[in-house]
Structures are given as C-alpha cells and as structure tokens.
Amino acid sequence: MTADRPPPGTNEITYREAVKQAIRDAMIRDPRVFLMGEDVGRYGGCYAVSKGLLEEFGPERIRDTPLSESTFTGAGIGAALGGMRPIVEIMTVNFSLLALDQIVNNAATLLHMSGGLFNVPLVIRMATGAGRQLAAQHSHSLEGWYAHVPGLKVLAPATIEDARGMLWPALEDPDPVLIFEHVMLYNDTGPLPDRRPVDITKAAVRRPGKDVTIITYGGMLPKTLAAADMLAADGIAAEVIDLRVLRPLDEETVIASVRRTRRAVIVDEGWRSGSLSAEISARIMEQAFWDLDAPVGRVCSAEVPMPYPRHLEQAALPQPDGIVAAARATLGPR
Amino acid sequence: MTQPAATKPHLSRPHLLGLLRGMLRIRRFEDKCAELYTQEKIRGFLHLYNGEEAVSVGVMQALTEDDAVVATYREHGQALARGVPMNAVMAEMYGKAEGCSGGRGGSMHLFDAERRFYGGNAIVGGGLPLAVGLALADRMQGRARVTACFFGDGAVAEGEFHESLNLAALWTLPVLFVCENNLYAMGTALERAQSQTDIHAKAAAYQMPSEAVDGMDVVAVEAAALRAAAAVRAGEGPHFLECRTYRFRAHSMFDAQLYRGKDEVEEWMKRDPIVRLANWMTETGMMHDRDREELEAEVAAEVDASVAFAEAGSWEPIETLTRHVTRAQARP
Numbered sequence: 001m002t003a004d005r006p007p008p009g010t011n012e013i014t015y016r017e018a019v020k021q022a023i024r025d026a027m028i029r030d031p032r033v034f035l036m037g038e039d040v041g042r043y044g045g046c047y048a049v050s051k052g053l054l055e056e057f058g059p060e061r062i063r064d065t066p067l068s069e070s071t072f073t074g075a076g077i078g079a080a081l082g083g084m085r086p087i088v089e090i091m092t093v094n095f096s097l098l099a100l101d102q103i104v105n106n107a108a109t110l111l112h113m114s115g116g117l118f119n120v121p122l123v124i125r126m127a128t129g130a131g132r133q134l135a136a137q138h139s140h141s142l143e144g145w146y147a148h149v150p151g152l153k154v155l156a157p158a159t160i161e162d163a164r165g166m167l168w169p170a171l172e173d174p175d176p177v178l179i180f181e182h183v184m185l186y187n188d189t190g191p192l193p194d195r196r197p198v199d200i201t202k203a204a205v206r207r208p209g210k211d212v213t214i215i216t217y218g219g220m221l222p223k224t225l226a227a228a229d230m231l232a233a234d235g236i237a238a239e240v241i242d243l244r245v246l247r248p249l250d251e252e253t254v255i256a257s258v259r260r261t262r263r264a265v266i267v268d269e270g271w272r273s274g275s276l277s278a279e280i281s282a283r284i285m286e287q288a289f290w291d292l293d294a295p296v297g298r299v300c301s302a303e304v305p306m307p308y309p310r311h312l313e314q315a316a317l318p319q320p321d322g323i324v325a326a327a328r329a330t331l332g333p334r
Numbered sequence: 335m336t337q338p339a340a341t342k343p344h345l346s347r348p349h350l351l352g353l354l355r356g357m358l359r360i361r362r363f364e365d366k367c368a369e370l371y372t373q374e375k376i377r378g379f380l381h382l383y384n385g386e387e388a389v390s391v392g393v394m395q396a397l398t399e400d401d402a403v404v405a406t407y408r409e410h411g412q413a414l415a416r417g418v419p420m421n422a423v424m425a426e427m428y429g430k431a432e433g434c435s436g437g438r439g440g441s442m443h444l445f446d447a448e449r450r451f452y453g454g455n456a457i458v459g460g461g462l463p464l465a466v467g468l469a470l471a472d473r474m475q476g477r478a479r480v481t482a483c484f485f486g487d488g489a490v491a492e493g494e495f496h497e498s499l500n501l502a503a504l505w506t507l508p509v510l511f512v513c514e515n516n517l518y519a520m521g522t523a524l525e526r527a528q529s530q531t532d533i534h535a536k537a538a539a540y541q542m543p544s545e546a547v548d549g550m551d552v553v554a555v556e557a558a559a560l561r562a563a564a565a566v567r568a569g570e571g572p573h574f575l576e577c578r579t580y581r582f583r584a585h586s587m588f589d590a591q592l593y594r595g596k597d598e599v600e601e602w603m604k605r606d607p608i609v610r611l612a613n614w615m616t617e618t619g620m621m622h623d624r625d626r627e628e629l630e631a632e633v634a635a636e637v638d639a640s641v642a643f644a645e646a647g648s649w650e651p652i653e654t655l656t657r658h659v660t661r662a663q664a665r666p
C-alpha cells in the first residue's frame with residue numbers, strides 16, 4: 001500500500017470504485033444477485049458506492065428501500081432462503097443496530113436451529129469507523145461485536161484489492177457474510193486489481209519484519225503501515241498483519257508471526273474493553289505464551305462515544321505515534 | 335418564551351413580527367452555517383432547514399417553558415425557536431467548549447437542559463421512543479406538560495414510529511408528534527418509500543387525533559399546534575400533526591440532488607414561508623419597509639455576534655477526553 005504503490009496514472013482506482021466494480025461484476029455474473037438498501041439507487045449510495053448502477057441494472061435489481069433497516073435486512077435473509085443472492089447495504093454500522101435482531105437472531109442461527117436444513121447465503125455490506133467528525137451516532141467500530149457471533153463470517157477489506165475481490169467469494173459462501181468498509185478508505189487510490197477473487201479465509205502479511213508483529217485490520221491498516229515506516233527509520237523491523245477476516249480468525253498466520261518476532265501489538269479502532277483486540281491477545285496468550293518476550297500490547301480507541309471536534313476525535317482514535325510507542329514498549333529499554 | 339393562553343393565534347402586529355423574526359433568525363443563521371461549512375469552520379454532517387422554518391416556529395408557539403422538545407439531526411430551527419441562545423448553538427457548530435452540548439455533539443446533537451431540549455438525535459426514528467418516555471414520566475408524576483417530538487417523513491418507515499404511536503395512544507400519553515413531511519428522505523421520495531403517502535392517516539389508524547397542515551404557512555402551523563397541544567395538555571392523549579413542507583437546500587452538504595428537478599425546487603420556493611408572511615404583512619399594512627430592514631439588521635447582528643462568540647470560544651483540552659461517559663466516572 002505504501003512502498004510499492006506505482007506513480008499515479010491511468011490504472012489507478014479508488015476503494016469506492018473497487019467496491020462498485022465488485023458489485024457490478026457480481027450482478028453481471030449471477031442473475032440471482034441484487035443490491036438493496038437505503039438510497040442505493042437514485043441517490044447513488046450514501047458514500048457514492050453504487051452511483052450509476054441503477055441506470056445499468058434497473059430498479060428491480062438495485063432496490064431503494066424505505067428507512068427500515070430491520071425489515072430490509074430480514075427481507076434479505078428471506079430472499080436468500082428463497083434462492084436469491086442479496087447484497088444488503090446498511091449505510092453505517094451504527095444504523096445496523098436497528099437490524100441487529102435479524103442478523104443475530106435469524107441470519108446467524110437459522111442453519112443451526114433448523115438442524116442444518118436452511119442456510120442463509122446473504123452478504124451485508126456497511127460502512128464503519130470514525131475520522132469524518134460525524135460524532136457519537138455515526139462513527140463507531142462495532143465489527144468486533146459481529147465477530148463475536150457464531151454463524152456469521154466477518155470481513156474487513158483494507159486494500160483496494162480486497163475491496164474488489166472479497167465480494168464474489170462472499171456471495172459464493174453458503175452462509176451470511178458481513179463486509180465492513182471503513183469510511184476513511186473510500187477515497188484511497190491504488191493500482192487497478194485483477195478481476196480475480198481473493199481468499200477470504202486468510203490474514204495477510206502486509207509488511208514483513210522480524211522485531212515485532214503488529215496485528216490490525218480495516219481502516220487502521222494505513223496508520224499501522226505508517227507506524228511501521230516510523231519504526232523502520234529507527235531500525236526496528238515491524239511485521240504488519242492485516243487480519244482481513246475477523247471471523248473466523250486466521251490464528252495460524254498470527255501465531256506463526258508472533259513466534260518469529262516474539263512480540264505482538266494489536267491495533268483496533270474498537271473500544272478496548274471486550275474488543276476483538278482482547279480476543280486476539282487471549283489467543284496469543286493461549287498458543288504462544290512461551291514464545292513471547294514481552295506482554296502483548298494494544299492500541300485501541302479511547303473509551304468514549306466519539307466526540308465531534310476534530311482534535312478530540314483524533315485524540316480518541318489510535319494514531320501512528322501511539323502504535324510506535326506500543327511497539328517500542330514490547331522491545332523494552334534500548 | 336410565549337405562554338400560549340389561547341388556542342388561536344393572535345394576528346396582531348407584534349405577534350406576527352415575532353413569527354417572522356423567528357423564521358428569519360433560523361434562515362440567516364443557517365445561510366451563515368453553509369458559508370462556514372465551506373470555510374471548514376463547521377465540519378461533519380450539516381443538515382439545513384431552509385424552507386421548513388414555519389414548522390418549528392409555528393409549533394413552538396404552542397409550548398410553554400415546562401414542555402419538552404425532542405428533535406432530529408436537522409434541528410437548528412427547533413433549537414433556535416425553542417430559545418436556545420444562538421451563541422451557544424453556533425459555538426456547538428464549531429465544536430467549541432462554549433457550545434450548548436459542550437462541543438461534543440456538533441450540528442446533529444444540540445441539547446439544552448434549561449429549555450428541556452432533548453436533542454439532536456441522528457438515528458432516524460430514534461427520538462420517538464424518548465418522547466414517549468418523557469411523556470410517561472410526566473403522566474406518572476402528575477404533571478400537565480407536553481412533549482413535542484419532531485421527525486421527518488423518512489422516520490415513518492421505521493418500526494419505532496409505529497411502536498411509539500401505538501404505545502403513546504395505548505397509554506394516552508401527552509406527546510405531540512410533529513412530522514416534518516418534506517417529501518424526501520435523503521434521495522428517496524415519499525411515494526417511493528410509503529404505500530400510504532398520507533402520513534396523518536397512519537396516526538389515525540392508531541386511534542390518534544391527527545391533522546395535516548400546510549407547513550409553509552406559519553400561522554396555520556401555529557393554529558394547529560395550539561389546538562393539538564391544548565388537547566394533549568388537557569389529558570386527551572397524544573396528537574399528531576403532519577406538516578407538509580419542503581427543504582430548499584440539499585439533504586446535507588454532500589448531496590448532488592440527483593433525485594429531484596430544479597423546477598420542483600423552484601416551484602416550492604415560491605411558497606417560501608418567510609416571503610409569504612412578509613408579503614402578507616406588507617400588503618395588509620402591518621409591516622413597512624423600515625420594519626423589515628430593522629428586522630434584517632437585528633438578525634444579521636445576532637448572527638454576526640454568534641460567529642464572533644464561536645470564534646472566540648475555546649477548545650476543550652484533550653486531557654478531559656473521557657469525560658461525560660458515565661455520571662460517576664469509572665475506570666475503563
């Protein structure tokens with residue numbers, strides 16, 4: 001993302017555009033695929049992801065819904081049961097709480113409750129995260145909550161390649177898959193990726209290093225890579241792991257890296273208490289305790305609903321400086 | 335704040351000038367906000383109320399100081415009309431510590447305890463259950479107060495709308511539901527979101543007295559609100575007002591308005607509630623050019639002062655970042 005980015009040129013694409021192309025491809029490839037959500041059609045999507053798709057595919061397959069998160073998400077579950085392959089878009093994770101019942105009590109449980117009779121091949125996409133001064137009802141990172149729930153698969157594309165490549169395998173998955181797109185990534189640009197679907201079971205090493213493993217995902221990846229650059233300037237080689245899949249976690253990649261570097265820091269935009277970072281830390285403790293040279297470090301958001309003013313919002317969020325400090329702390333006094 | 339003794343508006347010169355002034359304050363304040371947004375003094379989402387001023391100004395005439403207000407993220411108009419000082423509102427738009435929510439909320443989350451202004455709710459439909467609960471508290475404590483709850487046509491599609499109307503009607507709670515039907519929820523036109531586009535008819539289905547009113551006519555809104563609020567206060571249970579209005583500007587500052595035509599907007603602008611009242615007052619000799627000029631100058635001075643106040647305000651220190659999470663501050 002940072003080091004091997006080509007000079008800006010003709011083959012650059014935004015993250016937003018990559019998501020759109022993924023939707024477009026899926027719509028062309030499989031007539032069962034359709035998109036529904038608030039303002040996905042005429043308005044073009046609240047983050048302009050679906051702009052132009054209504055004109056191309058028409059209102060039957062690009063469905064504007066009323067403001068009824070619980071019902072259109074539930075209808076997505078029903079349509080999936082009925083043989084369609086819906087992509088449900090929820091504007092942002094805070095609003096997905098209105099649909100939490102359908103996601104947790106229906107999508108995640110139907111297969112089990114029915115003794116294996118009914119699976120739910122549904123994809124739900126939503127924006128997540130802070131950074132745009134949208135205050136306490138639009139800015140949270142609740143993907144960790146969803147990663148708590150058996151029956152769901154949770155993806156967090158942090159790169160343009162993943163934004164482009166994760167949707168198709170998610171649609172092919174027989175079970176409900178949630179995709180979290182961080183609001184600060186939409187304008188990122190990078191080289192146009194291949195049409196190839198990507199693996200949605202593995203974490204990725206985004207930067208190799210031998211001194212400390214920094215584990216992150218989604219919107220925190222660019223900040224973590226920036227921190228790794230800062231550490232490199234001081235002769236510390238950080239290995240950066242992008243989880244990509246928040247449930248089920250790819251423990252293998254994480255543990256293998258920690259065994260090599262013997263130190264780990266987790267960067268998570270969620271709140272620290274009861275977070276995904278806590279889960280990862282626990283798994284490292286369970287599986288690699290004797291390989292560690294230092295306690296696992298964590299960099300998370302301050303435990304406060306997101307405040308509006310920029311300086312407080314930025315102070316509440318993990319920042320490269322804090323990541324550098326946490327990584328240094330695992331190395332002890334030098 | 336006005337004490338609504340009557341159930342009919344006084345069409346006196348001072349009263350009408352007051353209504354005009356109330357609407358102008360909102361209009362000029364928000365025009366300034368749009369300017370400040372382009373200068374990046376105001377950030378985040380900014381939802382303007384241009385065109386809809388008659389609704390909040392009209393409804394507030396029916397409330398007393400003891401009543402409560404619950405509003406949405408498009409609530410500058412409600413806050414100003416309720417009497418939240420413009421300085422505190424503008425400082426909040428900047429995120430300054432002197433703002434009405436201490437800078438923590440911004441444009442979408444204005445609050446004021448003294449004026450019983452309970453926000454500033456940016457989850458569509460999220461305010462309705464709160465209003466039901468505020469009214470429940472009044473009922474249980476034997477107080478004859480009204481809770482006015484503002485929300486948009488978009489909220490009507492949420493389950494909370496229906497659940498709140500039902501509960502308020504079932505328990506005969508003192509809520510005045512005010513739907514600001516501006517025909518769009520972001521880019522979704524009412525007829526593409528509702529099988530029944532007569533919103534007040536939905537309230538009627540919950541056995542709630544309900545009325546549709548011209549939301550571009552401040553006197554009509556006031557008259558309807560006075561009647562409804564008097565009935566609510568008298569213990570007759572919740573009432574519902576559908577105010578038919580229109581927003582002249584985009585949904586927020588990020589909206590390219592692909593979903594509606596310029597001609598439609600222009601057609602509605604001809605019904606501008608401010609122009610309408612001003613013209614009528616001029617034609618009937620209740621207002622002269624000089625009055626209008628004085629009013630404009632007075633409002634402009636208030637807006638300028640609020641900008642100066644916000645500019646001079648202070649940023650909350652980062653050290654207190656984790657304040658106001660719980661009353662008794664606990665260690666995370």
Ligand SMILES: Cc1ncc(C[n+]2csc(CCOP(=O)(O)OP(=O)(O)O)c2C)c(N)n1
Nearest residue numbers: 095408456457458486487488489518519520
């Ligand atoms: C539960 C929820 N879903 C979606 C949104 C995003 N959103 C913000 S305003 C809005 C439109 C609401 O329309 P309406 O209720 O008519 O109010 P208006 O903006 O027209 O005043 C939408 C979809 C939200 N804030 N909350």
Ligand SMILES: [Mg+2]
Nearest residue numbers: 486487518519
């Ligand atoms: Mg509306």
